Amino acid sequence: MSERRVVVTGLGATTPLGGTIAETWEGILAGRSGAKPLPEEWVERYELPVHFACTLAQKPEDVLTKVEIRRMDPSAQYAVIAARAAMEDAGSPEIDPLRLGVAIGTGIGGVWTLLDQWDILREKGVRRVFPLSVPMLMPNTSAGNVSLQLGARAGAHTTVSACASGAESMGTGFDMIRGGRADIVVAGGTEAAIHPLPFAGFAQMQALSTRNDDIDAASRPYDTGRDGFVMAEGAGVMVLEEYEHAKARGARIYAEFASIGMSADSHHITAPEPEGAGASRAMLEAVERAGLSNADIVHINAHATSTPVGDIAEANAIRRAFGADADAMCVSATKSMTGHLLGAAGALEGLFSVLSVHHRVAPAAINIDDPDPKIDLDVVTGDHRTLPDGDIAALNNSFGFGGHNVALVVKSV
Numbered sequence: 001m002s003e004r005r006v007v008v009t010g011l012g013a014t015t016p017l018g019g020t021i022a023e024t025w026e027g028i029l030a031g032r033s034g035a036k037p038l039p040e041e042w043v044e045r046y047e048l049p050v051h052f053a054c055t056l057a058q059k060p061e062d063v064l065t066k067v068e069i070r071r072m073d074p075s076a077q078y079a080v081i082a083a084r085a086a087m088e089d090a091g092s093p094e095i096d097p098l099r100l101g102v103a104i105g106t107g108i109g110g111v112w113t114l115l116d117q118w119d120i121l122r123e124k125g126v127r128r129v130f131p132l133s134v135p136m137l138m139p140n141t142s143a144g145n146v147s148l149q150l151g152a153r154a155g156a157h158t159t160v161s162a163c164a165s166g167a168e169s170m171g172t173g174f175d176m177i178r179g180g181r182a183d184i185v186v187a188g189g190t191e192a193a194i195h196p197l198p199f200a201g202f203a204q205m206q207a208l209s210t211r212n213d214d215i216d217a218a219s220r221p222y223d224t225g226r227d228g229f230v231m232a233e234g235a236g237v238m239v240l241e242e243y244e245h246a247k248a249r250g251a252r253i254y255a256e257f258a259s260i261g262m263s264a265d266s267h268h269i270t271a272p273e274p275e276g277a278g279a280s281r282a283m284l285e286a287v288e289r290a291g292l293s294n295a296d297i298v299h300i301n302a303h304a305t306s307t308p309v310g311d312i313a314e315a316n317a318i319r320r321a322f323g324a325d326a327d328a329m330c331v332s333a334t335k336s337m338t339g340h341l342l343g344a345a346g347a348l349e350g351l352f353s354v355l356s357v358h359h360r361v362a363p364a365a366i367n368i369d370d371p372d373p374k375i376d377l378d379v380v381t382g383d384h385r386t387l388p389d390g391d392i393a394a395l396n397n398s399f400g401f402g403g404h405n406v407a408l409v410v411k412s413v
Contacts, residue, residue: 004177004178004180004242004243005242005243005244005256006173006174006177006178006240006241006242006243006256006257006258007240007241007242007243007246007253007254007255007256007257007413008238008239008240008241008253008254008255008256008257008354008410009089009090009091009093009239009240009241009246009251009252009253009254010086010087010088010089010090010091010238010239011085011086011089011237011238011239011254011351011354011355012081012082012083012084012085012086012087012088012089012188012236012237012238013082013085013234013235013236013237013348013351014056014057014058014060014063014078014081014082014085014234014235015034015056015057015232015234015235015236015338015341015348016034016035016036016054016055016056016057016232016233016234016338016339017032017034017057017337017338018057018058019056019057019058019062019063019081020085021085021089021236021351021355023057024338024348025352025355027337028334028337028338028352028363029361029363029384031337031364031366032337033054033215033216033217033218033219033336033337033366033367034054034055034057034232034337034338034339035052035053035054035215035216035218035219035230035339036052036053036054036055036215037051037052037215038051038052038053038055038194042196046196046200048196048199048200048203049203049208049210050199050203050208050209050210050212050231051212052212052215052218052230053194053199053230053231053232053233053339054219054230054231054232054233054338054339054340054341055194055232055233056078056233056234060074060077060078060081063081064077064080064081068080071132071136072136072141072145073109073110073111073112073113073136073137073141073192074112074192074233075106075108075109075110075111075112075141075142075190075191075192075193075235076110076136076141076142076144076145076146076190077192078142078190078191078192078233078234078235078344079104079142079143079145079146079188079190079235079237080142080145080146080149081235082188082190082234082235082236082237083102083104083146083149083150083186083188083237084149085237086186086188086237086238086239087150087186087239089239090184090239090241090251091249091251091252093184093239093241093249093251095183095184097151097152097153097154098153098154099154099182099183099184100150100151100152100153100154100182100183100184100185100186101152101154101155101156101157101173101176101181101182101184101185101186102143102146102147102150102152102155102156102157102185102186102187103143103155103156103157103158103159103169103170103172103173103176103185103186103187103188104142104143104146104156104157104158104169104186104187104188104189104190104237105158105159105160105161105165105166105167105168105169105188105189105190105343105344105346105347106139106142106158106160106165106189106190106191106343106344107160107161107162107163107165107191107193107342107343107344107400108191108193108198108342108343109137109138109139109141109142109160110136110137110138110139110141111137111192111193111195111197111198112192112195113130113133113136113137114133114137115195115197117129117130117133117137139158139160140156140158142158142190142235143156143157143158144156146186146237150186152186154176154181154182154185155176155181155182157169157172157176159172160343161400161402161404161406162342162343162400162401162402162404163303163305163340163342163343163345163346163398163399163400163401163404164346164398164399164400164404164405164406165189165342165343165344165346165347165400166188166189166190166236166341166343166344166345166346166347166348166350166398167189167260167346167347167349167350167396167398167406167407167408168260168262168346168398168404168406169187169188169189169347170187170188170238170240170257170260170346170347170350170408171260171262171406171408172185172187173185173186173187173240174187174240174257174259174260175260177240177241177242183241183242183245184239184240184241184242184245185239185240185241186237186238186239186240187237187238187240187347188235188236188237188238188344188347188348188350188351189235189236189237189341189343189344189345189346189347189348190234190235190343190344190347191232191233191234191235191341191342191343191344191345192233193231193233193342194231194232194233199231202231205270206228207228207229207307208228208229208230208231209226209227209228209229209230209306210227210228211227215230216367217366217367218230218306218367219306219335219336219337219339219340219367220306220336220366220367220368220369221302221304221305221306221311221333221335221336221365221367221368222304222311222315222333222365222368222371222372222375222377222379223306223367223368223369223370223371223372224370224371224372225369225370226306226307226308226311226372227306227308228306228307229305229306229307229335229339229340230306230335230339230340231339231340231342232338232339232340232341232342232345233341233344234338234341234344234348235344235347235348236341236344236347236348236349236350236351237347238257238347238350238351238354240257243256253413254354254355254357254358254413255354255357255358255410255411255412255413256410256411256412256413257354257408257410258289258290258291258292258393258409258410258411259285259286259287259289259290259408259409260286260289260406260407260408260409261281261282261283261284261285261286261287261288261289261406261407261408261409262282262285262404262405262406262407263278263279263281263282263285263405264278264402264403264404264405265277265278265279265403265405266278266403267403268403269401269402269403270401271309272309272310272313272314272399272403273313273403274309274312274313274316275313275316275317275320276313276314276315276316276317276318276319276320276321277317277320278317278403278405279313279314279317279321279397279399279405279407280317280318280320280321281321281405282397282405282406282407283317283318283321283322283395283397283407284321285407286395286407286408286409287395287409289409290393290409290411292393292409292411294321294322294323294325295325295328296391296392296393297322297325297329297393297394297395297409298328298329298330298387298388298392298393298394299329299330299331299332299353299356299357299362299385299387299392299394299395300318300329300330300331300332300394300395300396300397301331301332301334301349301352301353301356301394301395301396301397302314302318302331302332302333302377302397303335303345303346303349303397303398303399304331304333304334304335304336304365305335305340306335306336306340310399311372311375312372312374312375314397314399315374315375315376315377317397318331318377318397319376319377326377326378327378329377329378329395330362330378330379330380330385330387331362331377331378331379331380332352332356332362332363332364332365332379332380333365333368333379334349334352334363334365335349336365336366336367336368337365337366345398346396346398346406346408349396349398350396350408350410352396353394353395353396353408353410354410356387356394357387357392357393357394357410357411357412358412360386360387360388360389360392360412361384361385361386361387362380362384362385362386362387363380363384364380364381364382364383364384364385365379365380365381366381368381390412391411391412392411392412393409393410393411393412394409394410394411395407395408395409396408396409396410
């Protein structure tokens with residue numbers, strides 16, 4: 001079973017840059033910022049220091065039915081939209097439900113349902129609490145709803161590892177196929193946490209950018225003027241499929257999902273280990289597990305959140321892992337455009353890595369006007385970088401509060 005190859009045959013997303021993965025990728029290549037002012041009255045009511053975020057480009061109610069909206073937390077709504085699109089992009093393959101799996105990660109889960117229903121309980125009493133509150137607020141609500149939508153019975157898994165959740169879920173899907181549990185796994189991440197409480201919490205820990213007067217330039221990874229990340233929402237999902245299964249049905253193959261590497265820092269609940277010891281182990285494990293050498297990695301889609309400490313820690317980790325070989329790896333920082341989708345970030349950026357390998361292009365970051373001299377990496381700015389011909393591989397990094405480190409490797413086919 002360990003020789004079963006895993007490929008990517010479908011992509012789906014709903015993001016601040018577009019209601020589809022095609023629109024989102026177009027936004028990335030156009031260098032467009034997804035940041036928007038927050039019109040909600042709670043921004044002023046609670047005197048929040050940050051007045052903007054990267055909210056969805058397309059409203060879920062434009063895609064889902066009223067019943068679906070009513071019965072699913074926004075996090076599950078986003079996941080279902082992305083999963084449906086990914087399966088359609090894969091050609092809506094016919095498959096035995098027992099061979100179809102789901103793995104959807106989230107960092108925070110059904111926070112809108114949880115906190116809204118708490119307000120209803122306090123203000124109006126128990127009889128007004130929505131009967132479906134529990135299945136809507138539980139962290140596995142997205143995986144469960146996607147499984148129900150698709151009739152997937154090989155397993156429906158939820159990874160919860162903060163901002164590494166989406167990437168880890170794709171690794172879960174990879175392992176399901178490699179281990180013979182499934183032939184297709186719909187895997188990704190989702191997040192809908194632009195709610196007053198988590199927003200205030202991130203603001204209070206000074207993790208968010210406060211560039212209220214220049215929001216398009218607020219997310220600026222690797223720039224000396226970076227002052228925090230821009231909070232975002234959305235979902236990214238890919239269809240992972242066993243290679244022979246995909247080939248037999250004549251599926252279009254974007255790339256090979258070659259491996260996953262994981263580690264834990266055991267350093268601090270929010271801060272990364274500054275020298276990148278844990279993150280570098282995840283990267284090296286991913287490269288080794290893919291049967292590659294460091295020289296095979298031509299592109300890195302970095303976690304690059306735009307925080308003063310985090311960006312340096314990741315740069316240190318890349319250098320620690322690859323040494324002089326890092327000089328030949330160009331680095332993209334796509335959160336400069338999408339913002340930080342928290343539990344969906346690694347999933348969406350996994351999709352970007354697939355598209356980079358498929359189209360042989362490394363997207364340029366925006367807002368890097370004064371590169372931090374402490375970042376000793378070949379960061380792509382200005383024009384996009386054309387990736388080499390022949391067999392190539394790309395690495396995607398995702399790191400989360402709690403010390404979670406995940407690295408994914410995708411290869412050309």
